[in-house]
Amino acid sequence: MTSPIGASIPHDSARLHVSGEALYIDDIPEPRGLLHAAMGLSTEAHARILSLDLTAVRAAPGVVAVIAAEDVPGINDIGPIFPGDPIFADGITQYHGQVIFAVAARTRAEARAATALASITYEKLTPILTLDEALAREDARVAPSRLMKRGEPDLALARSRHRLHGTLYVGGQDHFYLEGQIAVAHPGEQGDMLIQSSTQNPSELQHLVAHALHVPDHSVICETRRMGGGFGGKESQAAIPAAIAALLATRTGRSVKCRMDRDDDMIVTGKRHPFRIDYDVGFDDQGLIGGVHFMLAGDCGHSADLSTGVNDRAMMHADNCYFLENVSILSHRCRTNTVSHTAFRGFGGPQGIMAIEYVLDEIARHLKRDPLLIRQRNFYGITARNVTPYNMVVEDNIIAALVDELARSSDYAARRKAIAAFNLNSRWIKRGIALVPVKFGISFTAIHLNQAGALVQLYTDGSVLLNHGGTEMGQGLFIKVAQVVAEEFGITIDRVRVTATSTAKVPNTSPTAASAGTDLNAKAAQAAAHTIKLRLAHVAAEIFAVPATAVIFANGEVIAGRNRLPFAEMTKLARMQRVSLSATGFYATPKIHFDAETQTGRPFYYFAYGAAVTEVEVDGLTGEYRQRRVDILHDCGKSLNPAIDLGQIEGGFVQGAGWLTSEELWWDDRGQLRTHAPSTYKIPAMGDLAPKFRARIYEAGRNRENAIFRSKAVGEPPLNLGISVFHAIKDAVAAFSANGLSPHLDAPATPERVLMAIEKLRAAAKPGLDRAKAAE
Amino acid sequence: MRTGIRFLLGTETRNLSDVDPTRTVLDYLRDDESLCGTKEGCAEGDCGACTVMLADRDGAGGIRYRPVNSCIMFLPALDGKQLVTIEHLRGPGGALHDVQKAMMDHHAAQCGFCTPGFVMSLATLHRAGVAVDRTEIADALAGNLCRCTGYRPIYDAARSVLAVPRDKTDRAAETSALAAKLDMLDTESESLDMTGAGRRFIAPRSLGELTALLAVHPDALILGGGTDIGLWVTKQRRHLPLLIATEQVPELRRIESSETQLSIGAAVPYADAMASLAALHPATATLLRRIGSRQIRERGTIGGNIANGSPIGDMPPLLIAMGAVLVIASATGERRLAVEAFFLGYRQTALQPGEVLARIEIPKPSPDIHLGIYKVSKRFDQDISAVCAGFALELDNGLVRSMRIGYGGMAATPVRALDVETKLIGAVWGLAIVETAMDAIDQAFTPLSDMRASAQYRRMIARNLLLKFYLEHPAKGETAIRLRLDQPESLTA
Missing domain, CATH: 3.30.365.10 (Aldehyde oxidase/xanthine dehydrogenase, molybdopterin binding domain)
Known part of the structure; x- marks a missing residue:
């Protein structure tokens, strides 16, 4: 068996991708009574909402619930770091297309049709629509300006033989992941909520939804098997449909799916900064x-x-x-x-x-x-x-x-x-x-985000279930981490299965972002696998009377001196010896700091x-x-x-x-x-x-x-x-x-x-x- | 009258009645059949994630397979046909289809969401059983967007599975078996008239039946391939109470060629007319492959591109330049109209209630005609024009005998630039008169600024395209300069 490290192994879902069997959120079979959500959007870039009459929306065919800002039991804000991103515009609209209310109805078509029936009156305020306008106004900042300076640039410029100056505009970019933003919220007992979301950031989404519902974090589980593309667009923005689905699920006691159509997705969610x-x-x-x-x-x-x-x-x-x-x-x-x-x-x-x-x-x-x-x-x-x-x-x-x-x-x-x-x-x-x-x-x-956790579980047939805090959006994170765990145990890649990322399995994770998915999660998974491997080595050392350090895991076998046994046999032995076959792993990037x-x-x-x-x-x-x-x-x-x-x-x-x-x-x-x-x-x-x-x-x-x-x-x-x-x-x-x-x-x-x-x-x-x- | 549709879903027969006839095939597949391999990426026929294969008898004992966008196709379009989705592609025992295997072997899927659509586009091409080159692959996949891979591995996968001509002998039995199954559906003896969810859909089977229906229902919406009207439902959420479809009207599906003209039925999809149109003049072929995508061209009709009255349809500038005539039918007979006279205002046409566009008659260009057709858009493939221009020039001893100019994107309708033509006719064909005409173009139009282009840019390229046409077709004795970034040079590795 050659090492899986450095091998061009296909994406772990390759076969599912080409056969159409890979399940994205919208493909998961829907539970009984599931409702569909749609959003009502602002038609003004900047305005005071004078009145919001949703009577006709509530009366529309198929509509089961309609909610707006005042219906949020917890915090009406899903800003990931700073407040300022209301789930529903509260009093003032800040952009054309901002969500003002949401509808749950029996069908997607009914929900979407109902959103058109709202009667909203606005008092128009003067919007800032261009970057130049904003730059010229010192009050138009979302955060304080920053200066990074080294050396004597003024002096150096004055002394330079040649000097050029100018202005360049660089436009933004829509993520255009092929799978639009989507979340399904399933209410459980005692205020529990399971969210299936296409998100790069399950932990943060869990926290934001918990705050919105006014329940502890432990009541909300967020699960993500795969995304149909993310590119950063599902780091903070996935919370929009998730919060709406969860609020409507709480309101109705039924599962609610919020799948944004392409237009709403592009209008409502953020893009690359121009x-x-x-x-x-x-x-x-x-x-x-x-x-x-x-x-x-x-x-x-x-x-x-x-x-x-x-x-x-x-x-x-x-x-x-x-x-x-x-x-x-x-x-x-x-x-x-x-x-x-x-x-x-x-x-x-x-x-x-x-x-x-x-x-x-x-x-x-x-x-x-x-x-x-x-x-x-x-x-x-x-x-x-x-x-x-x-x-x-x-x-x-x-x-x-x-x-x-x-x-x-x-x-x-x-x-x-x-x-x-x-x-x-x-x-x-x-x-x-x-x-x-x-x-x-x-x-x-943000230095604190450079950490990751993993959970590795061995079963007595020698198969491995792997979970970590990273999410799979097509980039191949799951296969790479699986390769590392397979290498650690000396087994073939098909013995390692990665399942959906879940906040219930690996908590308090960082977003899968900053290119760091593999760096962080593979290290955490390696640490978890290493912990179990050491336990197995001790079992083998005791049984075969060799030093634990001499036990080798390779080619699907465990080798202890002259004794060799299949990896699966080793896991059975460990269980008979009452040794734990699951472990968590943790990793924090060394050396980094910033003032x-x-x-x-x-x-x-x-x-x-x-x-x-x-x-x-x-x-x-x-x-x-x-x-x-x-x-x-x-x-x-x-x-x-x-x-x-x-x-x-x-x-x-x-x-x-x-x-x-x-x-x-x-x-x-x-x-x-x-x-x-x-x-x-x-x-x-x-x-x-x-x-x-x-x-x-x-x-x-x-x-x-x-x-x-x-x-x-x-x-x-x-x-x-x-x-x-x-x-x-x-x-x-x-x-x-x-x-x-x-x-x-x-x-x-x-x-x-x-x-x-x-x-x-x-x-x-x-x-x-x-x-x-x-x-x- | 049949009140329900019958089709094959894979190999199984489906009878649907009392369903909303404006329900999309995609929603039907995902919501009603739980076949979720087909994806919604945009619900407007632009990304290809919803691509499925539609098989129908070709009228000559064979089967024609078409890749189509299920997201904007209404259910009645399935009537009498076979619908093949990604779920139906795998062989006995679940073996991957050659295309699926190639995609996997070349690491051509990352997030995988667009993948079923690519697989279905390629599988349709694969059925044709002929070798395809780079340009043909890019063309076949222009309607499938991938945001992850950058396309190189998809191209390699396509190349590996398509570049070799395949044996077609074992297809005959399969073809005749499928044709027999489709015959058994027996959808051709009676017209379809189905009602569901408060909407009615009628698919007459002759021009007489169609015009009679239109006389009774002058308010009915005439549906061609639905590549535009589909969006009225998926995007504008409009309620369409009565649709009368042209797809089953044989008179509107005919292509007839005589010595002097090509006549194309209004309900002929682009894909079916490509060969005849390309044979008219090489310039038409380069435009046609840039209209929509393969999926759109398999459904979208040339008549629809005209009858919807859009200012940015790509066929009208070409047809205006070529001097095409529209034949309009009604219960009382036919009338004929020059293409440029058809467009009255933004999305307003000369079609009266009870009338339908029956066919387009295009005079065959004489061998000495110079024809140029130019489309400018942000993206080369599958984009809507900022400006589209068609020029047809005849010279007589260095003098302009005739010149016809059609523009799209320069006004609320496609327009013929008569003032500009007037400047040119009778003049010595040379840069001097071209420059005069370029200034006349400035005078003639006040285009809009929108997300596709500014008014200033539209004016600039409208001028420059005439110059480009001149440089490519200069006065006698001067060397023509080829000013194309497209095929063949740039696309051949």
Whole structure:
């Protein structure tokens, strides 16, 4: 038997996925009398609710219960850290689409139809609808601003030979998990409530629901077998349907399912934070940054939700792979009357990386040098120039070697030349190429979240039941943790079964987020398995009269000196000896700390690295573009499961590319989101995939820290690789400039923004020149 | 009259009567049959998680398999057909289907929620038994969204199972057995007229029957493939009391080709008309594969795309440019109308109560006609146009003999740009006159700003698309520049 560690074992649900047998929340057989919930939403972005008449809703066919703010027995707030996220708007609406009331009816159709019958009168208040408006108003903040500063940026800027400043807008992103938000609440005896939820955060959901119901935490159990995608969108936002289902279940004494349809899901729940980035950078002739000021304004929406963490992480990633000796990063957490923006794969990190990557590209264009060269010049050093703006020493820096390898394997230099030649001869279609590196910090920046628990149970047939605090959203967490437990016991992977995550099995867990799912939960599971293994070893040692340390678990057997017995036999023996076959395990990430006041510390256990080269082609008459080729090299440390990790790398890249290209959130002048379904919100489709798409795991990767089997987290880092698509487009757009100007391009770079950027370059070149040239 | 529908669910016969005829197949599968492998991702036919396979006799003794979106398809669409879902795909003893196995072997599922839809799209392609290339795979899966994988492993899985031509010999028995079973359902001898939940659905079986019904029920909603009307129910939650379907009317399902024209029945789904339309001119083929998705094109009809009066339908600009004529039928006879005269205002058409769009007659382009059709949208595949433009140019000794221009997305209706055409006709075909015409485009339109595009961008590309057309079809003696980012170059690895 070969070790399961490092093997490309299929996802534990692969067979169920392809056969349609995997049960998502909506597929679980419904109990007798189950009711369906639907939500009534605000039609004003900011208003005082003068009257709320739900008589017609209550009288509608099939309706069993209708509830609003005053019907919440406990706390009408599901803010995960700070208050401010009411389940039902109470008196004031803070965004268009905020939930005001909810209905339970016999059928989904009846519940949804009834919501349209409410009679609500509003007194309109003046909403803040844009980030710029919010930024200009100091009272429009969800949390205090933060400043991270190192060195003397003002002085450095004043001394710099070259100086550039500008503003970049980066749009938000809808998660567009294919399975919408959903929860089913089953009332039990004595006020107990079982919640089946599509959530990344069962423990928090348990607490929030308990608070809303005004019952102790022990009365609420939250269970999650799998999600149809999460991406951060089900970290705090899953509490919305869960709280509503639980409140209606309490009210009616019947099970209640709250499945949000796609439109409600996109309108009601938060998204990636849109950002405005202002920069002022000074640099020398070689493009080496002397000093830089960043102002990062995050659009948090109407409430704090997870926005402090998101904006913190943006600040901590504004360095990316580069040593910024003299730097200030000012972060404003702006409040607007839109949906409360939330966690999304990368958690602010991608916005921070966008800031510095844009600056480096601008420096390169100003100096008329290859942007890759400028990036390389500014890389962190190994023994010097290796301290981040928040005073953490980068100990595991591999970016230079990784980028060299990718530049070589992707033939970057030769292709760059070929593209320049192509562009000389092609007036209307231009190509561009960009290599963007990524360094991403691994650990929750909220230090206390870096812990995990697991429960491992052996049965006397030698099969293992494994539970831990992590949730499965498609990322392959369950199989990876199972691999670790199988390795520990020396048994095959099919002997280990992972079942639904439950707050009743493993309590007080952290969300499955920050890429840390495997790092934390596999370590906890390993610890639990190790505890049981030690007990078994002692039993074997006693029976076979060998030292316990000499007992080996391998190949499905337990070997004690000259004695070998099947693993199942060993578990039977242990039971006969009255030895416990279940154990919990716990893990807390070592070494990390952070001081929010001084903005210094070691917030990350380690860094994950990667880089991508993208080549695109842009149509100068319409702004449309296509990816032609993508090469990715990504560091997973020593990969636990290369097939699963590659899936995260490729999927992350495409999701990141979508964020910066076709995925555009569009609110109208009333604050109403008009892109709330796939007909108007365009995530990448198969045809967008580059015809040459080559992603590889960095072979030399190895985690310097003692992470599980020296692997590295892989959930979020590769999303940032999609930034190379944005810069390849910018590179192609720049080729339309007759006099070497750098284009201004905001994200997402829709065909419209691309064409506008090209037109600006044309206008700047010389008005009217275009047509004259075309006549040639 | 039959008052209930009969179909095969897998291999089992189902008789349904007294059911809501606007109930979707997806809700029926999940709620009534407890077949939960088919998923709802969007309820608007845009994500493909609900994809199922629909099999029907092809009229020539064979079976035609179609991937369709069950989330926006009403139950009566199943009448007389076989519905195959992910649950019906596995072989004896639960063995995985080749497509399922390939998806598993290539790690092509992560969260797994979109997976049944991908499997059903691919399984439908697999039934066809022919090799497919990269473009065809991307086309077949354009209507299936995956948020996890980034598509590469799905593409590899598809490639591995489809790239090799498969033996079709053992299909004959299967086909005739299924055809016989469908015959046994006996749905063709009588028209369907079913009522349930206060809604009535009639599926006449001749044009005469249809127009007679419309004369009696002028307020009835005429239902084609339902790829638009389905959303009225799933998204707008509208109550549709009376639907009269065109799907079973043979006269409206005909494609007839003569020397001078192609006539397409209004109820012909895109998928069925693709070959004939593509044969008219290569430019039409590139547009057609970007209309909706494979699933939408298997249900959506060309007549519906016109009759729904949408300003952003993609067929009207092409048809306007090609000089197509609409034939409108009623109990009193037929009348004919140029496509551009059909659109009166936003979602308002020239169809009078009692009338139905019967067919579209497209003149066959002469060999010397220059035809260009351009669609600009945020995403290349399965998106709705910001602007769609069709140009048909005839030159005579370097002079513009005729030019027809159709635009979508530039006004409340699809429009013919007559003012622009006037500027061009009789002029020397060259950049000078094209620039004059581009300025005329600015004058001619005041488009809207919305989530798809700003007015400014729409004006800009409306101008630029004419320039693009010129650059691709320049004056004699100049070299044409190919300005396409699409096939073949970009999609061939």
